Amino acid sequence: MNWFKSQDGRGFLLALPAIFWLGVFFILPLFTIVVISFMSRGAGGVAELPYTLAHYDRTFGVFSVILIRSIRIASITTIVCLFIGYPLAFFISTRKNRNFQNLCLFFIILPFWTNFLVRTYAWRILLGDAGTINAILLSWGWIEEPLRLLNTEFAVLVGLIYGFFPFMVLPIYASIERFDFKFVDAAHDLGANDWTTFWRVVFPMTLPGVLAGSALVFIPSVGAFITPDLLGGTRGLMIGNLISRQFGGSGNMPLGSALSVVMMAVVLLTLLVYVRFGINREGDD
Amino acid sequence: MAYDIRLKNVVKVFSSGKHKGVVAVDNVSLDIEDGEFFALLGPSGCGKTTTLRMIAGFEQPTEGSILIRDEPMEHVPPFHRPVNTVFQDYALFPHMTVLQNIMFGLKMEGLSGDAAKQRAYEALELVRLPEVANRRPSQMSGGQQQRVALARALVKRPAVLLLDEPLGALDLKLRKQMQYELKSMQQQVGITFIYVTHDQEEAMTMADRIAVMSEGRVLQVGSPRDIYEQPQSRFVADFIGETNFISGTLESHDNGVGHVRLAQDTVVDVQMPKNFSLSSGAVTIPIRPERIGLLPNGNDSPFHNMEDITILTGHLLDSQYIGTDTRYTVKIPGDNEIVVRIQNVDYLETVDFEIGQEVQVFWSLKSTHVLDH
Ligand SMILES: Nc1ncnc2c1ncn2[C@@H]1O[C@H](COP(=O)(O)OP(=O)(O)O)[C@@H](O)[C@H]1O
Ligand SMILES: [Mg+2]
Numbered sequence: 001m002n003w004f005k006s007q008d009g010r011g012f013l014l015a016l017p018a019i020f021w022l023g024v025f026f027i028l029p030l031f032t033i034v035v036i037s038f039m040s041r042g043a044g045g046v047a048e049l050p051y052t053l054a055h056y057d058r059t060f061g062v063f064s065v066i067l068i069r070s071i072r073i074a075s076i077t078t079i080v081c082l083f084i085g086y087p088l089a090f091f092i093s094t095r096k097n098r099n100f101q102n103l104c105l106f107f108i109i110l111p112f113w114t115n116f117l118v119r120t121y122a123w124r125i126l127l128g129d130a131g132t133i134n135a136i137l138l139s140w141g142w143i144e145e146p147l148r149l150l151n152t153e154f155a156v157l158v159g160l161i162y163g164f165f166p167f168m169v170l171p172i173y174a175s176i177e178r179f180d181f182k183f184v185d186a187a188h189d190l191g192a193n194d195w196t197t198f199w200r201v202v203f204p205m206t207l208p209g210v211l212a213g214s215a216l217v218f219i220p221s222v223g224a225f226i227t228p229d230l231l232g233g234t235r236g237l238m239i240g241n242l243i244s245r246q247f248g249g250s251g252n253m254p255l256g257s258a259l260s261v262v263m264m265a266v267v268l269l270t271l272l273v274y275v276r277f278g279i280n281r282e283g284d285d
Numbered sequence: 286m287a288y289d290i291r292l293k294n295v296v297k298v299f300s301s302g303k304h305k306g307v308v309a310v311d312n313v314s315l316d317i318e319d320g321e322f323f324a325l326l327g328p329s330g331c332g333k334t335t336t337l338r339m340i341a342g343f344e345q346p347t348e349g350s351i352l353i354r355d356e357p358m359e360h361v362p363p364f365h366r367p368v369n370t371v372f373q374d375y376a377l378f379p380h381m382t383v384l385q386n387i388m389f390g391l392k393m394e395g396l397s398g399d400a401a402k403q404r405a406y407e408a409l410e411l412v413r414l415p416e417v418a419n420r421r422p423s424q425m426s427g428g429q430q431q432r433v434a435l436a437r438a439l440v441k442r443p444a445v446l447l448l449d450e451p452l453g454a455l456d457l458k459l460r461k462q463m464q465y466e467l468k469s470m471q472q473q474v475g476i477t478f479i480y481v482t483h484d485q486e487e488a489m490t491m492a493d494r495i496a497v498m499s500e501g502r503v504l505q506v507g508s509p510r511d512i513y514e515q516p517q518s519r520f521v522a523d524f525i526g527e528t529n530f531i532s533g534t535l536e537s538h539d540n541g542v543g544h545v546r547l548a549q550d551t552v553v554d555v556q557m558p559k560n561f562s563l564s565s566g567a568v569t570i571p572i573r574p575e576r577i578g579l580l581p582n583g584n585d586s587p588f589h590n591m592e593d594i595t596i597l598t599g600h601l602l603d604s605q606y607i608g609t610d611t612r613y614t615v616k617i618p619g620d621n622e623i624v625v626r627i628q629n630v631d632y633l634e635t636v637d638f639e640i641g642q643e644v645q646v647f648w649s650l651k652s653t654h655v656l657d658h
Binding site: 180182183185186187188189190191192193196200201204205 | 338341342343362363364365368369370372374376377378379380389390393394437438441
């Protein structure tokens with residue numbers, strides 16, 4: 001019996017630890033959350049019977065503004081990261097000098113060497129009313145009064161784009177790196193100009209990287225809570241903040257659960273798009 | 286005479302990367318005629334692909350000019366040149382079906398819909414693969430991909446088709462079959478083919494004319510027969526088929542016949558090429574093993590009294606049975622060792638030679654030739 005080729009039941013044993021892990025740390029909590037989201041709020045915010053749909057009502061009612069804002073912020077973050085990240089990844093991966101490529105990648109992941117919280121606090125200093133940016137603009141006489149930058153949706157966007165940008169660049173870099181430029185020659189040979197060659201050959205063939213990067217940026221952005229907490233104030237409040245509050249001291253666990261379930265549904269939908277276009281395509285090749 | 290492609294003193298120097306100043310193509314001039322099957326033949330690294338890529342427009346010549354149908358191509362990008370390429374590893378777009386691959390080039394011409402589809406199917410018919418239209422390149426064998434690559438290029442009806450070792454990845458049997466098919470396809474569509482290969486047999490069987498390249502230079506251009514029978518350099522003689530090189534000294538010549546001394550008492554006659562650079566001095570006589578006859582010494586050769594036959598005595602050093610032929614190695618005067626190939630047939634009386642025995646080798650003046658080095 002060859003373990004490396006095993007197609008029968010025994011190969012399943014290899015996956016057993018992972019299945020156990022998933023069961024205890026993922027399926028079980030998920031199931032609990034779903035159940036709790038249909039229960040009523042008891043004293044101190046815990047869940048109790050009877051079952052109710054009230055929390056979903058509120059989620060899609062009063063909180064829909066925040067839900068939509070979260071999706072909007074995550075979408076804009078993803079799109080901006082993509083528009084800056086794709087050309088950058090293209091630039092890096094087409095450099096002939098390997099050392100230069102590695103240096104560029106090093107600078108892209110350099111921010112990861114410091115704590116995320118610290119980096120986000122740094123943005124407070126930059127964006128504050130008396131912050132660096134306002135100070136510079138004032139001293140140049142471009143503005144009369146400090147701009148309101150901190151505690152806005154804009155600040156959240158800046159923080160998220162800054163924080164998740166590497167997750168967009170790296171997968172795209174990898175896919176362009178793998179791309180063979182003989183296909184560009186082939187497209188040119190068949191009469192396609194540079195523009196058409198890019199959109200009909202290069203982009204589709206590097207799409208797996210684009211989709212992976214987009215998923216890696218969108219998913220954590222939609223559920224972000226540290227960045228909006230520190231930079232967004234009330235105007236930049238996101239669903240992640242709402243959820244974290246419900247599980248705190250005088251919160252509402254069933255409501256928090258309902259919000260979580262809806263957020264997970266949003267994430268799942270994006271993943272479905274990814275699977276449909278990304279994995280499918282790669283599988284075909 | 287209409288020339289489809291002209292290369293005038295084309296030089297290509299690659300200066301990027303670590304190896305500064307690689308001269309990939311060195312002063313190449315070629316005139317390729319309308320409708321010709323033209324082969325670029327040479328060992329790996331001699332600049333064949335680079336030459337082809339300059340014609341296609343993927344590389345710019347460092348010096349010299351390229352004309353396609355009398356138009357200078359200097360500022361014409363690849364997508365505006367009336368040539369198409371069959372790439373060495375096909376370069377079929379993996380994210381498109383076969384049909385989409387073939388229609389890609391038509392779409393770029395603004396042709397779409399049923400008209401494009403019909404032409405694509407015609408191209409698939411031409412390469413005899415109509416049933417794979419909806420497959421992906423990865424779902425096909427190497428031979429099928431090769432045909433699709435051909436169809437994708439031919440569907441554009443280019444003036445000239447450039448093929449870079451298109452059969453290199455196929456196994457021997459399929460390669461032979463495709464050689465035949467390519468040749469007949471070329472005659473059918475009447476498009477000029479420039480065919481890059483390092484396989485001399487492939488070039489010989491398919492091409493109308495061959496340019497033999499070495500180290501970036503074109504050494505000789507001619508029909509397969511010219512190249513084989515009248516090689517103008519040692520490299521060409523050696524690269525194409527098997528050749529003996531007999532060294533001697535040219536003493537004199539008259540009426541196109543040179544007299545070359547191999548040893549003190551041995552002078553042989555050779556055909557002299559026109560405009561031969563030397564009138565005397567050290568020369569090499571290239572002669573093909575199958576053009577030499579072999580008889581036991583003492584036999585009265587049936588050719589003894591004929592003019593234009595050279596007969597030398599030597600002794601047999603080795604014999605090697607290789608199926609279709611037997612290869613004999615014979616030592617002849619002047620410290621020359623030559624290989625003689627005799628076909629193994631049984632409608633003639635066969636002679637059993639013994640190693641070490643005295644033999645006669647003989648050849649006709651017509652089979653001879655002389656090189657100046
Ligand atoms: N892009 C390039 N950069 C540097 N050197 C190159 C490049 N392409 C080819 N060469 C060099 O040019 C020479 C000829 O290459 P090539 O035309 O590919 O030969 P062939 O097709 O006959 O095998 C080789 O020495 C090769 O290393
Ligand atoms: Mg090559």
